[in-house]
C-alpha cells in the first residue's frame with residue numbers, strides 16, 4: 001500500500017539557482033518555506049518538493065515545485081567512466097518564466113486596454129511553452145496595434161507599411177515586423193509551432209515597439225507636463241513691428257539689438 005510522508009520546512013535557508021521572474025537570467029534564490037512529500041509502494045518511490053522562494057537580487061517571491069520518481073531516470077558517466085543513474089527532476093516555477101525574457105514589467109499598464117489584454121495573454125503563453133498560441137498572439141498584438149494607430153490598408157502587410165508612412169515605425173523595424181507577421185500567419189493557419197528562441201525574439205521586438213509607441217510618450221507626458229502660462233505665439237510674433245535697419249532680433253519679443261560692427 002502506498003504511503004506519503006510530509007516533511008515541513010526542512011530546507012529553509014537553502015540557496016538554489018533558478019530563473020528569476022524579474023531579473024534577466026538565473027539568480028540565487030533562498031528557500032523561505034517548503035514542504036517535501038516522499039512516498040513509495042511495492043513498485044516505485046517518488047518525491048515532490050514545494051518551495052516558496054525569494055530572489056536574493058530583486059527580492060521577488062515565487063513558487064517552485066520539483067518532482068521525481070524511480071521510474072523516470074537519467075544516465076551519465078562519472079569521472080571514472082562508470083555509468084550512473086539519477087532521478088530526472090521535473091521543475092515548475094510559478095509565475096512561469098523563460099530564460100532571458102522579462103517583458104514589459106513596469107509599463108504594461110500604460111498600454112490601451114485591448115492591447116494590454118492580448119499582450120498579457122501572449123506573454124503568459126510564451127512563458128508556459130505554448131508555442132502555437134504565442135505565435136497567434138504575436139500576430140494579434142500586431143493587428144491590434146495597427147488598428148489602434150489607425151493604419152490604412154486592407155492587409156496587415158499594407159498596414160505595417162502605412163505605419164512607416166505615418167512615422168510611427170522606421171523602415172528597419174517594419175522589415176522585422178513583416179517577419180513576425182509571417183510567423184503569426186503560420187501559427188494561425190497551419191497550427192505550426194515556432195521555436196522558443198524565435199518567439200522570444202519576436203516578443204522582445206514587440207516590447208521595444210510598444211515601449212516606443214505607448215509607454216515612453218505616456219511617461220514623458222507625466223514627467224514633463226506642458227508649460228503653462230502665456231507663451232509667444234506665431235500671430236504675436238507676426239504682429240511685432242519690423243526691426244529697425246541694422247538690428248537683429250535675439251529673442252521675441254525683444255525688438256532688436258544693434259548688430260556688431262562688421263570688420
Ligand SMILES: [Zn+2]
Pocket residue numbers: 020021022023027055056057058059060
Ligand atoms: Zn530577481
